[in-house]
Amino acid sequence: MRALSPQRAALAEGWPVLVTVTVVGLTFGIVARQSGLAPVEIVAMSLFVFAGASQFVMVQLLKDGVAWPLIAATVLLINLRHLLMAAALRPYFGRVSTVRRLVAAFFLTDEAFAMSIGWFRRGRTELAYYVTFAVTLFLLWNAATGIGIVLGPTIGEPRRLGVDFAITATFTAIVVLGVRRRSDVAVALAAALMASALAYVGASVIAVVAAGALAPLLVLLFPDLRDKAEVA
Amino acid sequence: MTWLAIASSAIVTYLVRALAFKTALPSALPRRAVRYLDALPAAILAALVGPAVLMPTGTLTRGSELIAAVVVIAVVARSRNLLAGVLAGVAVVALLRLVLPA
Numbered sequence: 001m002r003a004l005s006p007q008r009a010a011l012a013e014g015w016p017v018l019v020t021v022t023v024v025g026l027t028f029g030i031v032a033r034q035s036g037l038a039p040v041e042i043v044a045m046s047l048f049v050f051a052g053a054s055q056f057v058m059v060q061l062l063k064d065g066v067a068w069p070l071i072a073a074t075v076l077l078i079n080l081r082h083l084l085m086a087a088a089l090r091p092y093f094g095r096v097s098t099v100r101r102l103v104a105a106f107f108l109t110d111e112a113f114a115m116s117i118g119w120f121r122r123g124r125t126e127l128a129y130y131v132t133f134a135v136t137l138f139l140l141w142n143a144a145t146g147i148g149i150v151l152g153p154t155i156g157e158p159r160r161l162g163v164d165f166a167i168t169a170t171f172t173a174i175v176v177l178g179v180r181r182r183s184d185v186a187v188a189l190a191a192a193l194m195a196s197a198l199a200y201v202g203a204s205v206i207a208v209v210a211a212g213a214l215a216p217l218l219v220l221l222f223p224d225l226r227d228k229a230e231v232a
Numbered sequence: 233m234t235w236l237a238i239a240s241s242a243i244v245t246y247l248v249r250a251l252a253f254k255t256a257l258p259s260a261l262p263r264r265a266v267r268y269l270d271a272l273p274a275a276i277l278a279a280l281v282g283p284a285v286l287m288p289t290g291t292l293t294r295g296s297e298l299i300a301a302v303v304v305i306a307v308v309a310r311s312r313n314l315l316a317g318v319l320a321g322v323a324v325v326a327l328l329r330l331v332l333p334a
Contacts, residue, residue, distance in 0.1 A: 023315055041234050048242035053277060058241060060280060062234055072240035078276050079248045080269055084261075086252030098254060105253035106246060162326030165297065168284040169304045169321030171277040176308040176317070178274050191275040192282030199283035207283060212276035219271045220264055 006126035010115065010133040017111050018133075018140055021052070024170065025141045028055055029148015030155060031167050035063045039149045046145040050138060051109070053174065054078050056167050061208070074209050085113040089130075092120050096127065107134035183222035191215035296328035 004012060011018075025046070032042040037059065045055050054075045061071045086108060093101050104127075112134035119129045155163055175188050195211035203210075285301045286293055300321045308317035 020314065027318070037234065041238060044235075044238050045241075049238065049245055050242075051245050053273065054241065054245060057276070057280060058237060060284070062237060068233060068237040068240055071237040072244050074276065075241040076244040076248065078273055079245050081273050082245075082249045083252050084266065084269055086249055087261075090252055093253065101253045102250050105250040108249045108253070162300075162322040162324075162329065164288075165300060165322050165325040166318055168281055168297070168301065169318040170314070171281045171284075172301055172304045172321070173308045173314040173317040175274050175277050175281065176305050177312065177314060184271070184274060187271050187275050188278040191278040192285075194282075195279035196282035196286045199287055208276060208279045211279035211282070212272065215275040215279070216268050216271035219267045224263065224267065 006119075006124070006129040007132045009119070010129045011136065013118075014111075014115050014133050014136075017115065018137060021111060021137055022140045022144045024052055025144025026148045026151070027166055027170065028052070028059075029145040029150075030152045031056070031148075031163065032059045032145075033149045033152025034155065034163060035059050037062065042145060042149055043142075046142045049075070050106070050141065051075070051079055052141070053171075056170065057208075060167060070206065070209060074212065077209065077212055081110075082108055082113075085110070088117060089113065089120075092116075092125065093127065104130065104134070107131075107138055109134065109137060111137060181222075183219045186222070187215050187218050190218055294332040296325050296332050299328060300325040 003009075028046070029042060032045070032055070033039065045058065049055055049058070057074060057078060058071055061074065086105060089108070093104060096104070112130060115133050116130040119126075155161065179185055179188070191211045191214075194215060195207040198207035198210060281301065285297045288297045303324045304317045304321040307320045308314065311317070
């Protein structure tokens with residue numbers, strides 16, 4: 001059988017991820033609309049920030065009345081991981097012009113990173129795989145956000161129906177899915193408890209940034225499993 | 233205020249993505265820094281979950297959110313399915329709020 005073109009391979013392998021992203025985008029549109037944000041603000045977030053977890057976090061922080069510099073700082077911390085992803089992808093973009101690399105950077109997401117690294121590690125070099133997957137994800141995310149915005153007001157009173165809990169449940173699920181070792185559990189519990197304690201004493205404005213930045217230091221107390229594996 | 237938050241968040245998000253794409257990072261970032269950055273996103277998400285579960289409306293929960301969060305963790309840990317966990321959590325919280333008004 002002939003090998004699939006990079007474009008087709010991206011969609012054939014990536015469709016379950018794309019479906020999930022669409023569902024999360026729909027949820028985002030609904031909860032953002034129900035939090036009281038204007039449709040144009042929600043559309044701008046999906047178009048220009050274009051970062052799933054960050055956008056949910058922004059909705060929550062805006063609802064809590066947190067000042068914009070703290071919101072930007074929180075978003076910066078959340079997205080710092082993209083430095084590592086971009087650095088890992090960078091070698092495969094070596095022969096592309098700077099302008100094209102800067103365009104490709106805009107579409108970088110966790111999902112696009114994961115799918116395209118898998119492609120490159122199989123020895124393939126076509127960047128069309130990354131472009132197809134990353135841009136499709138962008139289009140679906142924005143379409144889903146738009147549909148969610150329209151559906152939002154029809155869902156009904158959010159608190160009674162538990163819809164307001166969807167963001168919290170989504171974050172919880174993402175954290176659980178990301179757990180690979182015991183240190184991940186320790187960091188998550190520490191961050192949750194530290195933020196709750198800060199919020200309890202009235203420091204909810206800095207709770208997320210402070211707990212989010214401090215709790216990951218705990219991983220340094222755990223043995224580095226990768227180093228061990230490399231030594232062995 | 234909302235627009236400043238959106239604009240500044242869009243800028244920092246893009247700068248982070250573009251920085252390493254434009255000029256290659258020092259390929260050997262200290263291992264400790266890599267581990268810290270690796271743990272950062274989950275920590276921030278957990279930091280948001282904590283207060284939302286324990287103090288959903290600024291005062292201590294009556295228990296609905298805490299029980300629902302435990303259900304989400306159990307469902308996702310078993311099924312590895314994000315959507316199943318979210319739907320279960322929303323359903324449980326809606327039911328419990330009828331019984332334990334916040």
